[in-house]
Amino acid sequence: MLRQYELVERVKAYDPDADEALLNRAYVYTVQKHGTQKRASGDPYFSHPVEVAGLMTDLKLDQETIITALLHDTVEDTLATIDDVEANFGTDVARLVDGVTKLSKIEAMPENERAAENLRKFLLAMSEDIRVLLVKLGDRLHNMRTLHFIRSPEKRQRIARETMDIYAPLAERVGMYEYMREMQLLAFEQLEPEGYQTITGRLEQIRAQDGGQVDAIALDIKQALAGAGLAVEVSGREKHPYSIWRKMAERHVNFEQVTDIMAFRVIAETVDDCYRALGVLHHTWQFIPGRFKDYISTPKTNGYRSLHTSLIYENSMRVEVQIRTREMHRTNEFGLAAHWAYKQGDRPDGQVGWLRDLIEIVDASNDPEELLEHTRLAIYQDRIFAFTPKGALFQLPKGATAVDFAFAVHTDLGAQTVGAKINGRHMPLRTPLNNGDVVEIIKGKSAEPQLSWLGFVVTGKARAAIRRAVRLKERAEVAALGRQLFDEIAARLPARIGKKAIREAVERLDLEDADELMYAIGAAKIPDRDVMEALVPGSTAEFEDGDEQQHQERAISIRGLTPGVGFTLANCCNPVPGDRIVGLRRPNETVVVHRIDCFELANGVDADWIDLRWGKRSHGALGRVSVTLYDRPGTLAEMAGIFAQGHANVVSLAQTQSDRPFVTYEVEADVTDLAHLTRIVSALRASDAVAEAERL
CATH class of the missing domain: 1.10.3210.10 (Hypothetical protein af1432)
Incomplete structure (x- = not known):
């Protein structure tokens, strides 16, 4: 100490x-x-x-x-x-x-x-x-x-x-x-621990058996460069044990199959000397295609600068060589600390950029697990380079897509993305980018992030922004539903509800504002009775508990939606509890719930499909039935009696066709669920007054 x-x-x-x-x-x-x-x-x-x-x-x-x-x-x-x-x-x-x-x-x-x-x-x-x-x-x-x-x-x-x-x-x-x-x-x-012991043990064996091979290779490199008039320092070492472990895992190979475990560092005097040294090494030994990286002309976002290449030395041995100046070496080892950038106020743009991204992630993350996940993604190590059409460079994780690129350029651009051109060609948004790709983002003013994007984006910034946008959209849908329910609640009160009453209700319910009230109603976080009492104190005394309970139980819940998300039952197929159902979600619209066999689903290719199920307590919906009666006195009354005996309240009745001796009516009736509706249809078919009965 x-x-x-x-x-x-x-x-x-x-x-x-x-x-x-x-x-x-x-x-x-x-x-x-x-x-x-x-x-x-x-x-x-x-x-x-x-x-x-x-x-x-x-x-x-x-x-x-x-x-x-x-x-x-x-x-x-x-x-x-x-x-x-x-x-x-x-x-x-x-x-x-x-x-x-x-x-x-x-x-x-x-x-x-x-x-x-x-x-x-x-x-x-x-x-x-x-x-x-x-x-x-x-x-x-x-x-x-x-x-x-x-x-x-x-x-x-x-x-x-x-x-x-x-x-x-x-x-x-x-x-x-x-x-x-x-x-x-x-x-x-x-x-x-086992992998650590195995790799460090093998490296010790190599050191004991190599007979000074690392020093010999370093000397050969130094002499080759000296012959070209370059005064350099050369040092060699085995690769980092964890780096070897990662390479074994990525390539699915064992230790003996990892050929480039030796790395050498060349310290030159100037940038020009770095490139001259690279040329000498490539001329002296065969370099391995695809293994050359120029971080001098295109530094990493952390300021790292160096030339990386891999060579085939004698006896087919692969070695990695890094070439840099002394100043680069100091910066590369100690990074931002070596620059004292915090004191001089001249932090590189790359540093400012990724710090800004991290702060956006902090703001956008909804819960601890999201924050940890997004942050890990944001500081992911293996990266690629992609360019805007104007030549601006962005570094992204391997596997990043055009959507990741759009969010890296600007959060607003990511949110408005509708398509992308990669190297001049229209490509799917989920296409992974490669080093050097030129990416042009196509945007739309009314576009918004899609939940499906979470299936392929890889950057923390993109995932955080998409999740935040989806949450805000769902909250808006819930609040819109809450406003509709609020109107129904207000209609049951003895007084006309104005802004003053709403402000006072918000205070009584300990909420922030009217928007939060509407969201709470839509998300079923506040019972109707509590809302009524907050709006007009004492108003619920006139309601019997049974009446209120009956009103509450008429609500329909659907599993598979985020709690409180607004939905409507499709008029084309009128699903009732018990039907197999699916949801269609389109931009700026509530989820529309269809029966699984609805013909209108064929037109839903532009929507997100959501697998849905009815909630356990769901009951009460509108059933539509087409009934063809014999055109004679008393048949209409008999049909109405069947609905009454089946405890199904007829909401509307319309004659749709008259073709003597038959007349066809479309009937809308309140039913509790699919079984209830089926019993009604069966009773109609059994009647001598009915020629045909079908659910619409």
Whole structure:
């Protein structure tokens, strides 16, 4: 553990103007506050923030970041408060500490909700000041280094999974590859212990048996470049164990079949030297087609720049070579921290862009699981490059589609997407993009995100935006249904309902506004009686419980729809409870419920089809029957008597055809369900007055 004077000397070495007294005070503060607390390793707890501060000095960060690292656990794990931190160390440090502090003290929240809320707060704080992320990554890296001291295997696995899913990709997104690789390695050891042992064991065998082969290849590369007049540094190493594991999993091969486990790094003086070195290597050894990547002319969004190529060395050995300048190497290893971009106010556009995307995801995510899912997608590592017709470059995850591309350009463009041209050709929206594709998005002013898009989009930003739009649309449909039901409720009241009565009802029901009232009615969250009483206090006294119960039970519920989504029963087939049904959803319309054998379904190719079932308590619908009577006195009365005896109230009766000796009527009657309607039709057919009876 770093001693107090050692930490101060480290900071003063690269920042002579640092406030030595303030640094000393922060060191003493964290030691005092953590007191006798112990870590799982048995070390004093304050050793952890001190080591995190040491990691920050390796990155040569400013004194505020060093102090934040020292204090980052005091608010969470001691009696210190943010106000205490602000009083002692200033507003900026307090804000940074608050950003890093987790919310794990909210014990009432389930584990996934706590993790999501921690991540939500962290992302918001990170968007305001990237130093929050740098301290958090240092905190997580040191925790991973000491993870093996935790006794609970379940807790170790949970922390390792969170590190692999969230923090290692975040380190990659800001270009801190050293942090990323170490976190992945330590998490890999916990998540796949057998795979870790196998791969590290095989790498040790290779090191013991290669007889200095790595050094020999590095020397050959250096000599080949020196012969072309290039002064370079060359170093070699085996690939990262987790990288080998991923390659084995992706290619479905064993260790022996992974041929390019050696990687070499060439450090050149200038960018021109990098390209000259690439030409020399390709001239000296055969390069492997499809394995060359130019991240100098087209950097990654995290600022990473380098040339990557794979060569076939002697004896058909494959080796990977990375070529970069010294400045690129520094940036590539420590990324955004090496730029001090947070201090200079010149963060690269790529950094701002993906941070902005993360904040949009935080705003759009509806629940903890969505937030965690969308964030993991947003920091996905394997990426492709695609262009707008004007040449603007966007980086997307592998497997991304035109819809993902549209949302990457702008959320509004994604929402209005109706089609896409890929390399000048109209292609389906679900078509996966390839490196270098030129994508032109076709939009429509009245278009809106479709629920079916969730079946193929892969970016967190797109999924979050689509889900949000669908939720808002469904809420609008529910509210529209609620307004119709509200009119029915208001008609049963003794007074005319105006805006004042609605405002007072909203207050009595403890709702935000009239829109929320309509949504609550449409979603069946508030009984009719409560709405009536809120509108006109005392008005429900005149209703008998039985009357109200009868009114409530007439409601029809349908399973398969989001609760409260507006629907109508199709007039073409008049489904009743008991029929097999399907829903058609079109833009800006409520769901229309049809019988499964309805002929109108043939016209539903432009709609989303929804598999539906009746709710358990659904009863009460309009049944339509065509009845052909013998044209003689008394037959019409006999037909009406059959409906009455069957407890089916006739709503309408219309003569549709007269062809002596027959006359045909179309009858609409209230029935409870399909069985009720079937009994009515059977009774009609059994009557001597009826020539024919069919359900319409």
